[in-house]
Amino acid sequence: MARVGRMKLGSEGMEVSMQGLGCMGMSAFYGPPKPEPDMIALIHHAIQSGVTLLDTSNVYGPHTNELLLGKALKGGMRQNVELATKFGINIAEGKREARGDPAFVRESCYGSLKRLGIDCIDLYYQHRVDTRVPIEVTIGELKKLVKEGKIKYIGLSEASASTIRRAHAVHPITAVQLEWSLWSRDVEEEIVPTCRELGIGIVAYSPLGRGFLSSGTKLLENLTKEDYRQRLPRFQPENLEQNKTIFERIDELAAKKRCTPSQLALAWVHHQGKDVCPIPGTTKLKNFEENIGALSVKLTPEEMAELESFAAVDAVKGDRYGDDGFSLWQNSDTPPLSSWKAAL
Template identity: 80%
Template sequence: MANVGTIKLGSQGLEVSAQGLGCMGMSAFYGAPKPEPDMIALIHHAVQSGVTFLDTSDVYGPHTNEILLGKALKGGVREKVELATKFGIRYADGKGEIHGDPAYVRAACEASLKRLDVDCIDLYYQHRIDTRVPIEVTVGELKKLVEEGKIKYIGLSEASASTIRRAHAVHPITAVQLEWSLWARDVEEEIVPACRELGIGIVAYSPLGRGFFSSGAKLVENLTQDDFRKYLPRFQPENLEHNKTIFERVNEMATKKGCTPSQLALAWVHHQGNDVCPIPGTTKIENLNQNIGALSIKLTAEEMAQLESFAAADAVKGDRYGSDITTWKDSETPPLSSWKAA
């Protein structure tokens, strides 16, 4: 199996495995939760294989994914991993609310520490930006948590370039998590350059297009009613019919290269730079092994350009999310001068 190796994430000293493991689908959003013993075995297999950067959030479940990881980290596993979790989204009456006020930040961190059963979280992200609270206020509280030893490094997820700059001025941001794949490339214009200018690492979630680059349009046929991908604009029949040609082209190229389409799509993300760590999620050991295999695929500049031509910005139909989910495009916060602490 390919040697996973490590990369430096950001400029504050965090080192993580060059590929991480997104744990969300084990417990939430992608259909029914998977059997706990199987998922613990998968996490242990990942760590033994060198995939030691584990990604979760308090909203996955909610809470159950963190509890699962807490169990998986027992017996000396905690010392071998870089543990990332997130706060900021809370479900009330079936609706997601976003919170970034200091009291919430602190309470969320304490609750995550308890569920994960750890003393310290390696990388703590704001999962979505609370547009009612100046980003300086939220990061100010995170900075206190760093000083208290409860978290080591601070991250943001789905934040705009200006939000990232303002946050970084309060306390160095170690990583920004964003959706980046062959068919989600809108971050390349402003956000990726801003991260690079500031020395912030980039964590790419859904690098396989939420499974699309594993099986193309067939993916949708096999989704259960409680899988939220079923409702994403890109997977709606009118868009899917168009989008499936992207998969077909990637698949054709993968066949020529002697790898799977998902390995090819993942290799493309790995080739974006040594400051980028993709975190493909899976619930199957064979898929995990296949994802690790993507690290040994070498792509020439011509092959990169060819792949990008299949999924040019105007080639993908449908948004990443429905209108009910905010992204970095809606992440501006009010100026600090407007904040009146409660």
């Protein structure tokens, strides 16, 4: 079995697999939870293949995905992985809110440690930025948790360039997780250059456009009513016709390259740089094998340019998120630290 290689993530000493595994869809958002024994077997297969960066969050379920990973990592598996989880989204009375206050940071960390059955989280992200709490306050509490040995490395997700800079000034940020694919390229303008300037690793979530870059409109034929993607703007009829043409052109080039569309789209993300680690999610062994096969797909500068020509930033129709709260927390800013001090 060919094993997936290793890479440095950020400049703080963390090493991870060149491709990670997003575990969200095993438990939440993409239809009903999948059978636990099958998911544990898939996680074990991923680890044996060298895919050791496992990505979860306390909000996936909520909580059930962390519990799943906790079960999967029993019996000595823990030492073979880099475990990433997240805090920052609170669900209360059926409503979502972003929270970054110190009490919530600490409470969330302890909860994740317990559910995962571990002593220390390798990479702990703020999942969504609380636009009411200065980032310095949130990172200050995470810094304490690093000193206490509860977490090793700090990450951010969906943070603006200015928020990333302010956070990094309090404690080095190891990784920023962001949506980056051939149909989500807005991060290339400001956020990716900021990460590179500061030596922060980049973790690309939804590198296959939530599955659309794998199978195009066929994806929609198999979605259950509970699947979150049913409600996303890019999957709505008024946007789908335009977005379908992007997939069709990827599919044509993939045929010439003798690879699948998903391998081509994922290879494009891998070719963005040695500081980028995509974390495609899957619940199927076949798709997992296809995803790691993308590491063998080599693209010339001309092929990269061709892909980008029909997947330009403004080519995709529809926003990344609908009107469900998540749309409010895209690449977010926080108030100045002085506002927090004044309120105390």
